[in-house]
Amino acid sequence: MRVLLVGAGGVGTAITRIAARRSFFDHMVVADYDLSRAEAAVAALVERDPAESRFSAARIDASDQAAVTALLNAHHCDVLMNATDPRFVLPLFEAALAGEAHYVDMAMSLSQPHPERPYELTGVKLGDGQFERADAWEKAGRLALVGMGVEPGLSDVFARYAADELFDEIEEIGIRDGANLTVDGYDFAPSFSIWTTIEECLNPPVVYESDRGWYTTPPFSEPEVFDFPEGIGPVECVNVEHEEVLLVPRWVDTKRVTFKYGLGDDFIDKLKTLHALGLDRTAPLTVPSDRGPVQVSPRDVVAAALPDPAGLGDRMHGKTCAGTWVKGLRDGSPREVYLYHVVDNQWSMREYGSQAVVWQTAINPVVALELLASGAWSGAGVLGPEAFAPKPFLDLLIAYGSPWGQREQ
Template structure:
C-alpha cells in the first residue's frame, strides 16, 4: 500500500481525496496540506462522514520549497499530488527532487506575472528527475489529461493515423450565479482572455481571444456556442502525434458569462499588472478572484451536465474515418458523491487515477512524462470504474468547420 501527500484544498483536491479515500485498496495513508489548513480540515471531515476514512491534514505554503521539503520528509509519501495552483508547479517539483519523491499534477506551469503557459519549463526537469530515478507525470486532469488519453486510445484502437483532432469542452451546467467560474477564477480568466492558438501544418496559428465561434450539438446537453481557445494539451499532442495536420481546442460559454467578462476586461479588472490602491500594490485580477464565488461552493446549486471529448479524423485500413470519444458527467451526481460540482469532479477523478497507476507500477518511468507517453488502456478502464464512463461513436465524416 502506497501513501500520498496531496497539496491544495480546492474543489479538485476535494474530489481527488474523496475518491482516494473511497478506494483504500489503491491508496494507503492520505495527507492533505494547504496554506489554509482549515480548508483541509473541512475536506477531511467530509471524507470521514461519507466514507469513514480518516485522513491527515497539515499546513504548508507551496511557494516555500524548504517548508514543503520538510513536510515531505515528515510525511514520507510515495507520491506528491500537486492540486494547488500552476504557479507552484516548479517549486513543488524542486521539493520532490530534494526529498526523492515522485510527482503528479493536473496543469502545466504558469508564471504569476505573465499569462503564458507551456510545458517547456517542466520538460526542462527531464534530466534531473531521470538522474534521480524519479517520475513526474504532467497534466493528469481531464483537459489536459483525459483528452490526451482519448487521443492515444483513438490512435491505438480506432485509427492508424490521426489527421485532424478537435477537443470539445462543454459545461452545460447552471449554477444560478450572475457571474462565477467553475474552477480557480484567476487561472480561468487568464486562460480565456489569452489569444487563441491552434496547430496547423506544422506551426501555431494565433487568432484573437474568443473571435472564432461555432455551434455544436452536444449529447445530453444540446446545442451550444463554443469558442476556439489555446489549451496546453495541444502542445503535447502536437509533439507526441507528429503526423497531425491540425489540432484545435474548443470551449463553450454562455452569452451572460461573456458579457460580464467583456465588462470586467473593459474596466481593467482582468489585468494582471499591479496597481496602487490606498497605498498598497494590488493585482486587479487577484482582487476580482477574492470577490467572486469560491468554485468549491457552487456544487450545492449547479444543475446540468458536462460533455468533454475528442473528435479525430484519420485513416484506418486505407479508408478515412472519424471517431468521437467523450464523457458526460452530471453535476448533481458528482455533488452527491463528493460534495463538489462536475467541473471539479472531472479533474479530480483523473488525478486520482493517474496517482493510482503510478503507485501500482502500471505507469512507470524515470523522468518527466506527459499522459500521451503511456498505454491508454489502463486509464480508460479506470475511468469506467470510477465515475467517468466514456463512449465511442463513429461519425459520418469530419467536422465541417
C-alpha cells in the same frame, strides 16, 4: 504509496473523497495554506467512515519550495499531487524533485505571450518551464506526470487511445468542452477557478500544425458550433489557450491540434470587459486604505468577489462534457470520432458531495495515482498522459463508476 496532496480547495477536496473509496495508497497528507480547509476535508472523510485513518491535515505555503520538500520528507511521501492553481506549479514541481518524489499536476507552468507578435507567435509556452527540466527528472529516476486532470488529462488519454486503436492516420485532433450547467441565483458564477479561467481564455490561444509548428491567434478565434452528447446539445466553441495543444503533438502523430471551449456570448463579453478594465492583470496595484497603501492584484479581487465554485453544487443543474474529436483515416476510409466523458451535477453531488466540474477534474489524477501505484504506468522524466498506454486508464475509469463514451461523427 504515500501521497502529499497540496491544495484542499474544490478539486483537492474532491480528490480526497474519490481516493477514500480506493485501497491503493497507505496515507495521504492533505496540505493547504488555510489549515482549516485541509482539516475540514479530512474531517468529512472521518465523518463518513469513522474507521478512516489514512488522511491527515497540514499547513503549507505552496510557494515555499523548501518547506514543501521538508513536508514531503517528514511524511516519507512517494508522490506530490498538485491541486493548486498554476501559479504554484514550478515551486511544487521543483520541491518534489528535491524531495526525491514523483509529481502529478493538472495544469502546467504558465505561459508568457510573445512580446511583439502575441497573436501570431508563441512566447513562453505552457509547460516550457517544466519540459526544460526533463533531463534532471530523468537522471533522478523520478516521474513528473504533467497535465493529468480532465482537460488536460483524460482528453490526452483519449487522443492516444484514438491513435492506438481507432485510426491508421490522424488529420486533426480537437479538444471540445461544453456544458449546459446553470446556477440558481447567479447571473455570472463560473463553475471553475476564475483565476485560471481568465488566464486560459484571455491569453493568445495556441494552435498546432505539423507544417508550421505552434502558433497563436487572437482570443475567442475560429468559432464553431459543436453538438455535445447526452442532452447537452449544440454549443458555440472558440479557441482557448490549453495544454493539450502543447502536449498531444509530442507523442501523437497528427497534422493539427486545437482546443475549443464552449463559453457563450455572455461569458465572453464579461471576460472582454474584465480585460478592457485591466481587471484580468495579476501584477499588484497600489490601493489607498485607512491603514495606508496596500498592494492588490486585480485578478485576485475578481476571484474574491465571485462565489467559490466548490460551493455552488447545491445551486447547480445540468451536465458537463469533456472530450476529444478526432478526424482521420481507418482502413483507407475517412473517419471522425468523438471520445467523451459526461458528468451530471445531480449525480456527483448525491454520490460525492462535489459539483460536476471539480469532480470531473479530480477523478483523473486519482486514477493515474492508482496506475502508478500498481506499476501499470511507470516512467522517468517529464511526461504527459499521451506517453502511457491508454487502455488501463480508461478501464480503471469505468471501474471507478464513471464510464466514458465514443460517438461516430
